[in-house]
Amino acid sequence: MKKKLLYGQVGGSLNAFIGGVHRVGIAFDGRAQLAAGCFSRDPAANRETGEFYGLDPERIYGSYTEMAEAEGKREDGIDFAVVTTPNNAHYAICRAFLENGIHVLCEKPLCFEVSEAEELKRLAEERGLLFCVNYSYSGNVLAKEARHLIRSGVIGDIINVNAEYLQEYLVDDVGAGDEAMVKLSSWRKDPAVAGISNCVGDIGSHIENTVAYMTGLKLKRVAALTDTFGQPLDLNANILVEFENGAHGVYSCSQVCVGHMNGLTVRIFGTLGAIEWVQENPNVLYVTLKGQPTQIYNRGMGYISPEAAAFSRLPSGHPEGLYVAFANIYKAFISSVLKTANGEPLTEEDRDYPGLDAGIAGVKFIHACVESGKRDAAWVEV
Ligand SMILES: NC(=O)c1ccc[n+]([C@@H]2O[C@H](COP(=O)([O-])OP(=O)(O)OC[C@H]3O[C@@H](n4cnc5c(N)ncnc54)[C@H](O)[C@@H]3O)[C@@H](O)[C@H]2O)c1
Structure with a gap:
């Protein structure tokens, strides 16, 4: 029985905006650990971020293509990829991870073209992979x-x-x-x-x-x-x-x-x-x-x-906010990935995250x- 997942991140170097919010959101429930990344196209920022999170140097990748291929082949490869780059890179990055058999959570807007969004849906369905588009407010x-x-x-x-x-x-x-x-x-x-x-x-x-x-x-x-x-x-x-x-x-x-x-x-x-x-x-x-x-x-x-x-x-009166909304998107998505890995059926609560239909819309x-x-x-x- 799998109890904990490994994830990798593309984008979200230390100086970026939303990538860090994702890491905090994932950490809330402690059910997934950062294991790989390609955090920036700038090699120094990429390395600095990976080192900050104590990653194995061989899992700090110079490109997302290299990362998707290598992680797809590893016995202990990442279970899901988190895509937090600007919009223009979403489609190609998501595609690379799906093609290597890895579940994906991608930032919004999903991609430039409707045909690209539909192609990601086709690919995910064909391979039985889960996909979340981070419309965070629904969390x-x-x-x-x-x-x-x-x-x-x-x-x-x-x-x-x-x-x-x-x-x-x-x-x-x-x-x-x-x-x-x-x-x-x-x-x-x-x-x-x-x-x-x-x-x-x-x-x-x-x-x-x-x-x-x-x-x-x-x-x-x-x-x-x-x-x-x-x-x-x-x-x-x-x-x-x-x-x-x-x-x-x-x-x-x-x-x-x-x-x-x-x-x-x-x-x-x-x-x-x-x-x-x-x-x-x-x-x-x-x-x-x-x-x-x-x-x-x-x-x-x-x-x-x-x-x-x-x-x-938290009990009422203690404000929750954006970090918790992210944690809740991940609560559902990570439950879904874990249960899928363990061959268990998904509940309505597990499925309560925005998927590819939301991304296409x-x-x-x-x-x-x-x-x-x-x-x-x-x-x-x-
Ligand atoms: N859901 C939300 O509430 C929310 C909020 C803010 C941003 N976003 C979305 O998140 C995405 C990122 O926004 P941001 O504000 O964090 O941008 P940002 O510019 O602060 O960060 C982008 C990061 O991606 C890295 N990057 C760019 N291209 C890359 C590549 N090919 N490979 C690896 N790393 C690469 C950059 O170096 C940087 O670290 C956007 O799509 C944006 O729309 C969503």
Whole structure:
């Protein structure tokens, strides 16, 4: 019986942003250990990171291809690979690990093209491999509780959605021309690395996934006004959405909204009530039933459903946040990998992580928004 897994990481050198959050998230439950890596294309940063984590020098690889092949052949090879590079490298890296028989968890957005995302799904299915796309907000206990309440019919039929993800960190780019590219140069603003979108791809995609996770609704079409403010890619987007059930909604994502840091807020309106969840205050959920005052659900209390409470780690009143959301994505994914390795069946709780269908939906959403933006907010099928 396998009780512990080994994992390898691509990207996420010591100076990177999200790679370290993954390592902390995985460490929460102590069921997987870092054993291999190709943390950077810069050899010094790669070595420094591997040494910092005490890796066997022969498992600090110069390239992801070398790593995928070598780890796929080893008796004690990694059980899963964690892909935390910028967007342009996701597809080729994921493909390399799948082809070498290794389960994968990849950052969002999954890849540039819908056809690439679909190819990863085909490959994973063909080889019986598990795949998680890290839409991390679905790891929050109260995002799970929102899903539970909506599934239980507490707010009735969904008739409107209003969701936003607002940041301010690129406001200096507005009207700043080329100088801003130099001053605030970041791969997120470079089409060769980020893909066809900056703002919609980076944070609009989180709105799309969080709403889809909570409601189970599928997007039918979008009409997007995108603003580049003279930069190569969008920094702001206001998007009308239509779901397959006929309901409509508004998604607003922006990197130029002064006063907002990481403001993901999701409001779901039904015939019987409404639910609101705010990422920056993730330990509470607002539930309003028609004709009644708003109730505040607190994470960790006895009234939280067992399916959401299974992911709660601290008593109520002790804030949980982004690290725990990551830990919860890994809780489900690692359980699934462990059980698969041991030939055990997976439960609903094990499967509670975003998979390749979520990844494909995200890439389709980005393409539809960008296409609509180019056509002056014409409706585009997702
Ligand atoms: N789920 C979330 O909440 C969330 C949050 C932030 C970032 N992300 C996603 O995570 C990814 C990484 O973002 P980041 O902000 O950490 O970027 P970053 O630039 O801070 O880090 C990227 C890392 O990848 C390394 N790298 C690049 N190409 C490589 C290659 N071919 N082989 C090995 N290493 C390579 C870089 O050296 C660096 O260490 C992006 O896809 C981004 O969209 C997701």
